[in-house]
Amino acid sequence: MTAHPDLVAHAGQFPKRFADLAPGIWSAVGFAASNVYVIEGPDSLAVIDTTESTGAAQAILAELRARTAKPVGQIVYTHSHRDHISGAAVFAEGGAPEIIASHRFASDIVGDRGGPQKALRDRTRRQFGFGLDFPGERVNLGCGPGDRPVEGMGAGHLPPTRWITEDRVQASLAGRTADLIHAPGETPDHLIVWLPDRRILFSGDNFYHAFPNLYAIRGTPYRDFAAWADTLDRMLRMAPEVLAPGHTLPIVGAAAIAERLTDYRDAIRFVVEATAAGLNAGRTPDELAAELRLPGRLAGKPWLQEFYGRFAWSVRAYAAGTLGWFDGNPTDLGRLPPAEEARKVIALAGGGDAVLAAAEAADDPQWAMELADRLIAAQDQVQAALRVKVRALRIRAEAEVNATARNYYLSCARELEAETP
Numbered sequence: 001m002t003a004h005p006d007l008v009a010h011a012g013q014f015p016k017r018f019a020d021l022a023p024g025i026w027s028a029v030g031f032a033a034s035n036v037y038v039i040e041g042p043d044s045l046a047v048i049d050t051t052e053s054t055g056a057a058q059a060i061l062a063e064l065r066a067r068t069a070k071p072v073g074q075i076v077y078t079h080s081h082r083d084h085i086s087g088a089a090v091f092a093e094g095g096a097p098e099i100i101a102s103h104r105f106a107s108d109i110v111g112d113r114g115g116p117q118k119a120l121r122d123r124t125r126r127q128f129g130f131g132l133d134f135p136g137e138r139v140n141l142g143c144g145p146g147d148r149p150v151e152g153m154g155a156g157h158l159p160p161t162r163w164i165t166e167d168r169v170q171a172s173l174a175g176r177t178a179d180l181i182h183a184p185g186e187t188p189d190h191l192i193v194w195l196p197d198r199r200i201l202f203s204g205d206n207f208y209h210a211f212p213n214l215y216a217i218r219g220t221p222y223r224d225f226a227a228w229a230d231t232l233d234r235m236l237r238m239a240p241e242v243l244a245p246g247h248t249l250p251i252v253g254a255a256a257i258a259e260r261l262t263d264y265r266d267a268i269r270f271v272v273e274a275t276a277a278g279l280n281a282g283r284t285p286d287e288l289a290a291e292l293r294l295p296g297r298l299a300g301k302p303w304l305q306e307f308y309g310r311f312a313w314s315v316r317a318y319a320a321g322t323l324g325w326f327d328g329n330p331t332d333l334g335r336l337p338p339a340e341e342a343r344k345v346i347a348l349a350g351g352g353d354a355v356l357a358a359a360e361a362a363d364d365p366q367w368a369m370e371l372a373d374r375l376i377a378a379q380d381q382v383q384a385a386l387r388v389k390v391r392a393l394r395i396r397a398e399a400e401v402n403a404t405a406r407n408y409y410l411s412c413a414r415e416l417e418a419e420t421p
């Protein structure tokens with residue numbers, strides 16, 4: 001099993017390392033999907049984010065305890081995604097630290113009852129490649145390492161004890177002055193942390209070294225693109241000298257940070273403006289996803305490569321988030337059921353044998369999958385079609401630079417293989 005060399009090299013963004021970020025501030029990168037930062041004060045510590053597992057949190061705590069015995073007095077959640085909030089109990093060490101979050105905490109989470117919870121779980125497992133072999137199949141997560149402890153949902157989560165309701169509030173973190181700022185971006189519940197005297201910005205998931213995940217294929221509600229771009233503008237105006245993101249390496253240097261935040265903001269605004277213009281011109285999301293490209297100025301930037309988010313999915317997400325599912329073409333108001341459409345097209349193409357032969361001979365794995373899907377929908381040559389699809393999924397995966405797509409393709413290949421004798 002091979003992998004896209006750029007995706008393999010992307011692991012350089014999350015080497016397993018507990019390091020000094022600045023005097024009295026540590027960063028823990030590569031222990032988990034997400035990063036942890038620790039601010040040391042005169043008598044206590046403040047921890048920003050806690051990883052997705054108690055196992056990863058314990059490994060980070062061991063590094064911390066090799067350097068200081070001060071207790072953790074505060075924990076800040078930058079947002080409510082599971083990979084940031086599930087190791088808090090480990091850092092609490094049996095104590096009761098203040099746990100700070102936005103008053104909008106968890107507003108991004110699909111409700112517990114009556115929702116498509118199982119679909120979300122299944123798709124999350126595929127996106128992150130939970131059942132895949134490492135390193136053969138799951139190279140990495142696009143935002144973090146491929147090998148790290150994985151546990152059940154929120155194993156070591158502790159609920160917030162202090163909710164920030166103001167847009168911006170000055171607080172004391174481990175005895176240091178810090179601004180806690182509402183910063184809707186990847187989620188509406190983002191709370192970012194600014195240390196004004198050090199010009200360090202802990203930015204949660206509003207920036208990482210990959211194209212922004214404006215839509216996650218595990219299934220996410222519409223992420224407010226314009227709000228995310230405005231937040232990046234606000235972060236830019238703060239002129240940070242150290243940027244400490246929730247995923248991938250911290251960045252040091254005002255100019256390097258400004259370039260990245262500007263590009264990120266401009267890429268998101270381009271998705272909004274180009275997609276809106278296309279929709280206004282009567283184009284459909286399918287057409288726009290196929291036609292639109294990031295402008296050349298942005299397309300080559302290392303921090304906008306599609307290891308995690310993807311431009312074309314973002315175009316679709318913007319269209320669906322603003323206009324809903326209908327693409328504007330009246331044909332699509334009442335499409336034939338998939339099985340009926342498939343039977344009619346297969347008959348027109350000369351029958352199941354002919355379609356199967358074309359699928360098996362196809363050079364393009366995407367076309368092979370689309371033909372196989374019709375056979376499967378029509379219940380025609382199903383076992384052979386499944387084998388074609390499994391093979392095509394693996395070919396697609398090997399060429400993928402996007403970790404979530406690779407993991408999804410390979411997870412589905414395994415699931416389908418279980419259905420074929």
Ligand SMILES: [Zn+2]
Nearest residue numbers: 034081083205
């Ligand atoms: Zn995250």
